[in-house]
Amino acid sequence: MTDLMTPKTPQWWKKPDIKKTFILWIICTAVIGYVGVEFHVRNIVEPASENMSSIISLMRMFTWAAAPVAGLVTAMSLTVLTSKRHYGDNPPAEADHEIRNSPRTAAVWLVVSGLLCLFALIGGLVVLEQENEGVLNTQAIQVNVTGQQWLWNFDYANGARSEDLYLPVNKPVVFHITSVDVKHSFWVVQMGIKMDANPGYTTETAVTPNKIGVFDVRCAELCGLLHAYMQTKVHVVSQADYDAWLSAHAAMEAGA
Amino acid sequence: MTTLTQHTSTAPGKSIIEKLNVLTALALGVISAVVVWRLSLAFLPQDSEEARLFSREDKITLLSMCAWFLGFMTGIGALVGPFRWAMGKDLAHDENMFLAGENMGPKRYFRYTTDHKVVGIQYLFITILIFFLGGGLAMLIRTNLGTPEGGWLHAQAYNSIVGTHGILMIVGTIIMITGPFGNFIMPIMIGARDMAFPRLNALSFWLIVAAAVPLIWGQFIGGITTGWSAYNPLAGQAPLGMDGYIMYICIFAISTMVAGANITTTVVKMRAKGMTWNRTPIFIYGVVASVALALPAFPVFFLSQILSALDRALDTSFYNTAGGGSGWLYENLFWIMGHPEVYVILIPAVAALMEMAPVFTRRPLFSFNIAVLGIAGISGLSVLVWAHHMYISGWAPLLNAPFMLTTELISIPTGMLFLVLIGTLWRGRIWMTMPLMSIFALLWNFMIGGVTGIYLSDVPADAFLHGSMYVTAHFHYTLMGAGLTGALASLVYWFPKMTGRMFDKTLSWIAFWMVQIGFNVAFVGMFLVGLAGQPRRVESYAPTFNTANLVTTIGAYTIMIGMLVLLHGVISSARNGVKAPKNPWQAKTLEWTVDYPIPLENFDVLPVVTTDPYGYGKAKS
Numbered sequence: 001m002t003d004l005m006t007p008k009t010p011q012w013w014k015k016p017d018i019k020k021t022f023i024l025w026i027i028c029t030a031v032i033g034y035v036g037v038e039f040h041v042r043n044i045v046e047p048a049s050e051n052m053s054s055i056i057s058l059m060r061m062f063t064w065a066a067a068p069v070a071g072l073v074t075a076m077s078l079t080v081l082t083s084k085r086h087y088g089d090n091p092p093a094e095a096d097h098e099i100r101n102s103p104r105t106a107a108v109w110l111v112v113s114g115l116l117c118l119f120a121l122i123g124g125l126v127v128l129e130q131e132n133e134g135v136l137n138t139q140a141i142q143v144n145v146t147g148q149q150w151l152w153n154f155d156y157a158n159g160a161r162s163e164d165l166y167l168p169v170n171k172p173v174v175f176h177i178t179s180v181d182v183k184h185s186f187w188v189v190q191m192g193i194k195m196d197a198n199p200g201y202t203t204e205t206a207v208t209p210n211k212i213g214v215f216d217v218r219c220a221e222l223c224g225l226l227h228a229y230m231q232t233k234v235h236v237v238s239q240a241d242y243d244a245w246l247s248a249h250a251a252m253e254a255g256a
Numbered sequence: 257m258t259t260l261t262q263h264t265s266t267a268p269g270k271s272i273i274e275k276l277n278v279l280t281a282l283a284l285g286v287i288s289a290v291v292v293w294r295l296s297l298a299f300l301p302q303d304s305e306e307a308r309l310f311s312r313e314d315k316i317t318l319l320s321m322c323a324w325f326l327g328f329m330t331g332i333g334a335l336v337g338p339f340r341w342a343m344g345k346d347l348a349h350d351e352n353m354f355l356a357g358e359n360m361g362p363k364r365y366f367r368y369t370t371d372h373k374v375v376g377i378q379y380l381f382i383t384i385l386i387f388f389l390g391g392g393l394a395m396l397i398r399t400n401l402g403t404p405e406g407g408w409l410h411a412q413a414y415n416s417i418v419g420t421h422g423i424l425m426i427v428g429t430i431i432m433i434t435g436p437f438g439n440f441i442m443p444i445m446i447g448a449r450d451m452a453f454p455r456l457n458a459l460s461f462w463l464i465v466a467a468a469v470p471l472i473w474g475q476f477i478g479g480i481t482t483g484w485s486a487y488n489p490l491a492g493q494a495p496l497g498m499d500g501y502i503m504y505i506c507i508f509a510i511s512t513m514v515a516g517a518n519i520t521t522t523v524v525k526m527r528a529k530g531m532t533w534n535r536t537p538i539f540i541y542g543v544v545a546s547v548a549l550a551l552p553a554f555p556v557f558f559l560s561q562i563l564s565a566l567d568r569a570l571d572t573s574f575y576n577t578a579g580g581g582s583g584w585l586y587e588n589l590f591w592i593m594g595h596p597e598v599y600v601i602l603i604p605a606v607a608a609l610m611e612m613a614p615v616f617t618r619r620p621l622f623s624f625n626i627a628v629l630g631i632a633g634i635s636g637l638s639v640l641v642w643a644h645h646m647y648i649s650g651w652a653p654l655l656n657a658p659f660m661l662t663t664e665l666i667s668i669p670t671g672m673l674f675l676v677l678i679g680t681l682w683r684g685r686i687w688m689t690m691p692l693m694s695i696f697a698l699l700w701n702f703m704i705g706g707v708t709g710i711y712l713s714d715v716p717a718d719a720f721l722h723g724s725m726y727v728t729a730h731f732h733y734t735l736m737g738a739g740l741t742g743a744l745a746s747l748v749y750w751f752p753k754m755t756g757r758m759f760d761k762t763l764s765w766i767a768f769w770m771v772q773i774g775f776n777v778a779f780v781g782m783f784l785v786g787l788a789g790q791p792r793r794v795e796s797y798a799p800t801f802n803t804a805n806l807v808t809t810i811g812a813y814t815i816m817i818g819m820l821v822l823l824h825g826v827i828s829s830a831r832n833g834v835k836a837p838k839n840p841w842q843a844k845t846l847e848w849t850v851d852y853p854i855p856l857e858n859f860d861v862l863p864v865v866t867t868d869p870y871g872y873g874k875a876k877s
Binding site for chain 2: 017036039040043044045051052054055058059062063066069070073074076077079080081083084085086087089090091092093094095096097098099100101102105106109110113114116117120121123124125127128131132177181182183185187189190192193194195196198199200201203204205216218219220221222223224225226227228229
């Protein structure tokens with residue numbers, strides 16, 4: 001057996017199990033990448049802001065970057081599993097080699113995983129930088145968000161206060177978030193932003209809604225008995241509708 | 257000499273050792289708790305007007321629980337040794353042999369027995385019990401989430417079940433490998449007669465039993481309504497059951513520290529002659545990395561809960577912003593423990609499967625050095641990543657980028673573990689057994705857990721995913737899909753050495769496939785609702801999430817049936833399975849060189865090691 005193999009296989013890439021794995025690798029990479037991306041893109045919420053769109057493209061990018069690695073592990077597993085299997089209570093014969101390591105393989109593996117790591121880091125940092133700048137925008141609409149067990153209050157610059165959030169489309173907003181009792185987490189689901197509401201501190205996050213519609217605000221940090229019900233709606237409306245709502249609401253607040 | 261222990265010696269205090277067992281421990285624990293409860297009820301002063309509500313009740317609860325703890329530990333005999341030592345004496349030889357459970361029969365499992373094999377079986381029993389309880393609670397959660405409106409369980413009961421399920425399973429998975437197999441198998445594997453500190457070994461086990469009672473007690477005085485992370489200030493306003501959680505964690509943290517010091521010392525000092533670090537099996541590295549990581553992590557957990565108790569009972573303000581403290585302090589302390597802790601769970605599971613891989617492929621372990629480097633790299637980096645749990649907490653937004661860096665770096669040593677496993681499977685002779693298939697299952701589950709971990713490590717994506725069901729699915733993929741898979745494989749692999757009988761093959765296959773299929777169905781469904789926007793820890797949800805939640809519930813029931821099949825397999829195989837030969841897997845590590853039943857001190861003559869245990873393959877056959 002062994003004598004037959006050694007002289008006739010001078011090049012490692014011509015061995016049948018390598019060829020099989022290579023073909024499987026291409027197939028598995030394609031399948032895992034496609035299924036992984038589609039699973040996320042189809043099931044994730046419909047984006048209502050640039051933030052959410054970039055989260056989705058980040059996921060798409062990371063999935064495709066991880067697919068060759070996952071594909072390789074899957075392909076090798078499949079090759080091993082479809083090779084000769086031994087059943088029974090006694091062990092099979094010993095393997096026909098005693099390879100203990102392969103420095104070249106290890107080096108390639110390390111370099112590749114290092115590069116993928118760098119890629120993920122840079123991809124994340126670029127988006128993070130864009131989002132950080134949003135908070136500093138002084139031209140933006142400023143909304144104070146206050147969490148309490150178990151509802152949200154929104155205060156606008158002109159004195160209006162509501163439990164539903166109203167925002168004009170395509171205008172940047174900065175949220176100043178705090179809590180009066182325990183920790184909550186302010187999550188505007190379809191806009192891909194989330195920031196904890198901490199008692200005694202104010203935290204900031206920013207977004208620019210880019211779609212008219214009604215979206216969800218949910219609390220994402222367990223905050224006691226009725227945590228599951230601590231949710232409300234965000235109405236993204238045209239500028240004119242927003243102005244009308246805002247002045248009406250401010251007047252109502254002043255009258256009350 | 258060995259038969260004399262029961263009747264002949266008249267050494268003072270020896271009779272007390274003989275009298276103590278789990279019953280005296282329970283009795284003394286209950287009596288102490290009741291006495292302290294009545295005393296503190298009668299004599300503790302009323303709260304002042306400005307004090308936080310129920311501080312006095314918290315004091316009474318915590319004092320009673322401390323009394324239970326001290327009473328139980330005294331009753332089991334944990335204090336005999338230290339007391340004797342304080343008197344300037346030590347236990348006599350025959351007393352030590354009595355403590356080791358020599359010729360005692362099944363009674364030794366209910367005592368403060370120091371034999372590492374007894375402690376290993378005790379750990380196995382309590383791990384199974386914890387999984388049974390934690391799994392039962394998981395089924396209650398999944399049943400409640402079968403319909404969108406919830407309401408089947410009261411919201412407070414639901415929150416408490418979520419928290420109790422979490423902390424039970426965390427403790428169960430922490431001990432599931434280093435407890436049973438780290439205690440029973442590890443000393444034999446390194447060619448030692450026992451652990452370095454046998455009495456500490458018994459202490460670490462009985463501390464877990466002592467810890468369990470406050471947790472159960474807590475369920476009847478309001479429950480643990482905060483989730484397992486017990487974030488402050490929510491924990492500050494939670495009912496008295498929270499004190500049960502605090503006591504449970506404090507006692508468990510001591511147990512982990514004791515076990516960690518013991519196992520580390522044993523491995524460093526007591527390996528057989530000739531077992532250099534290059535010849536030490538990889539499983540040993542995994543166990544040591546796990547407990548050594550717990551050594552810095554669990555004192556922090558202990559501290560975080562002590563501060564929590566002070567806030568509740570003595571009105572301090574460590575976590576109260578109005579009084580000058582901060583909830584972020586708690587989050588930092590908690591996750592400084594919390595992230596190393598997931599690797600405490602994961603590393604021994606992967607290492608156990610690495611140990612089995614050469615056995616079931618009949619070839620050497622691929623890249624032993626890379627395996628050790630990977631374990632060391634993960635351990636080192638894991639203490640530097642904790643704040644990725646706090647990206648969106650608002651604590652320090654400027655630190656998000658550095659923590660994103662360390663978190664993503666950890667994928668490099670994790671990749672090394674993949675390389676070792678897949679490299680060992682490659683061109684091996686595949687021996688189809690449940691442990692071998694578990695390696696494939698681990699690769700698959702851990703791959704999904706790892707890739708979803710990359711999305712979560714990314715700050716912008718985390719802003720959407722954090723606190724959603726997606727996170728829940730992700731960490732179940734790592735801790736259960738990878739960790740539990742390794743533990744179940746270890747159970748089947750080492751079962752013959754621990755019980756003298758083979759684990760029923762058919763039952764092991766049925767359990768394997770039901771758990772793995774059920775698991776992947778359940779948690780893919782959970783990823784789905786997470787992406788669709790369902791938060792964690794909710795007892796009701798929008799009707800749009802119903803289908804995927806139902807899928808998860810069905811998957812969860814499949815897991816449950818699989819686990820029950822496994823439990824049946826454990827009981828029936830231990831009772832009347834096929835008698836196992838000395839070395840059923842033809843493995844080369846030292847534990848397979850001793851006969852069943854394993855004698856009290858394992859080896860008559862201590863072995864001398866001349867090679868590493870991975871000498872499989874062509875040249876050796």
